[in-house]
Amino acid sequence: MALTDDTAPLAEVAAALGRSEIWLRRNWLKLALEHGFPRKHPSGWTWPRAAVAAWLKALPEPEQVEPANDNPFQSPEAAYRAALDARYGGNP
DSSP states (O other), X not given: OOXXXXXXXXXXXXXXXXOOHHHHHHHHHHHHHHHOOOOOOTXXXXXXXXXXXXXXXXXXXXXXXXXXXXXXXXXXXXXXXXXXXXXXXXXX
């Protein structure tokens, strides 16, 4: 097993969060301080893969809400992104 398998690069972590790399660079510390997101490696833009995976698994599932009227309901992915935006603020 290569040592790089233990770490996840910026692009991979940003994709797992559904955010851009720029957003993650700007907001990772806020996520760490306010929401327990794993700290990045001090020598660069990598994170411990297992810690990020565990943090993502601990996130609450997006709420499945039935529409209150005849308007079409947003997709589950859009609802998940809206929940992330509400919890962490901002758009990618």
